[in-house]
Amino acid sequence: MAAGGKTYIVEHLDPELGTWSELEYLAIARESQDTGAKFCLSSLPPAFKVPGDLAKIPAFKAETRGVEELYASDKSRVCLLDPAAASDLSPEDGDKFDAFLFGGILGDDPPRDRTSELRKKGFQGRRLGPVQMTTDTAVRVTRLVVQGKTPLKDIPYLDHPELKFNEHESTEMPFRYVKSEDGKPIMPEGMVDLIKKDSDKAIDDMF
Numbered sequence: 272m273a274a275g276g277k278t279y280i281v282e283h284l285d286p287e288l289g290t291w292s293e294l295e296y297l298a299i300a301r302e303s304q305d306t307g308a309k310f311c312l313s314s315l316p317p318a319f320k321v322p323g324d325l326a327k328i329p330a331f332k333a334e335t336r337g338v339e340e341l342y343a344s345d346k347s348r349v350c351l352l353d354p355a356a357a358s359d360l361s362p363e364d365g366d367k368f369d370a371f372l373f374g375g376i377l378g379d380d381p382p383r384d385r386t387s388e389l390r391k392k393g394f395q396g397r398r399l400g401p402v403q404m405t406t407d408t409a410v411r412v413t414r415l416v417v418q419g420k421t422p423l424k425d426i427p428y429l430d431h432p433e434l435k436f437n438e439h440e441s442t443e444m445p446f447r448y449v450k451s452e453d454g455k456p457i458m459p460e461g462m463v464d465l466i467k468k469d470s471d472k473a474i475d476d477m478f
C-alpha cells in the first residue's frame with residue numbers, strides 16, 4: 272500500500288467502551304500500525320482506562336480532547352466520513368485531507384444517524400457508498416481509497432453476510448464488509464466468537 276502519513280480519528284460518542292468497540296478499535300490500531308498511519312481515539316472521558324492491548328500499539332493515541340479542539344487551526348484538512356454526505360470519497364481526497372474522522376458509534380439497524388453529532392461541527396463530508404459499514408470497515412475502506420488509491424467501486428464488498436455458527440445457528444449482519452481473498456467478510460479478530468456469544472445469550476434470555 273502507498274505511503275501512509277494519514278491519521279484516522281474515531282471520536283468516541285458512546286458513554287462506555289463495550290467489547291464490540293474494543294475489538295473494532297484494536298483492528299483499526301493494528302492495521303494503522305501496519306500501513307504507516309496513525310489512529311487517534313478522541314473525546315475519551317478523563318477517567319477512561321485504555322485497554323492494555325490497545326495502549327501498547329505505537330500507532331495508537333488516546334485523547335481526552337475532541338476533534339474540534341485537536342484540529343482548531345486546520346479544520347479544512349479533516350474529512351468526516353458521513354453516510355449522508357453529498358459526494359463519495361475518491362483517491363484524490365488523499366491529497367486534500369490529512370485526517371479522516373469517524374463516529375465511534377456501534378452500527379444500528381435501522382441506522383439512527385448519530386454521525387449527525389459530528390456533521391454539526393462543520394467538517395467536509397464524504398460518503399463511502401450507500402450501505403452502512405461497521406466503524407473498522409469504514410476505516411479499512413477509507414484507507415484502501417486514500418492510501419491504496421483504489422476507487423470505492425473497485426473494492427470487493429459483502430453486504431449483509433450470513434455468519435453460520437453450525438448446522439442450525441446463523442445470523443445475518445446488517446452491514447457492508449470488505450471481502451477477503453477467501454470470500455469471507457473481513458472482521459476484527461475475536462468478533463465472530465463475540466457475535467455467537469451474544470446471540471446465544473439472546474436466545475437464553477428468551478426462556
Ligand code: SAM
Nearest residue numbers: 352353354373374378382383384385386399404
Ligand atoms: N448507524 C450509525 C449512525 O447513526 O450514523 C452509523 C454508524 S457506523 C457503524 C460508524 C461510523 O462509520 C459512522 O459514524 C461513519 O463515520 C462511518 N460510516 C459507516 N458507514 C458509512 C458510509 N456508508 N459512508 C460514510 N461513512 C460511513
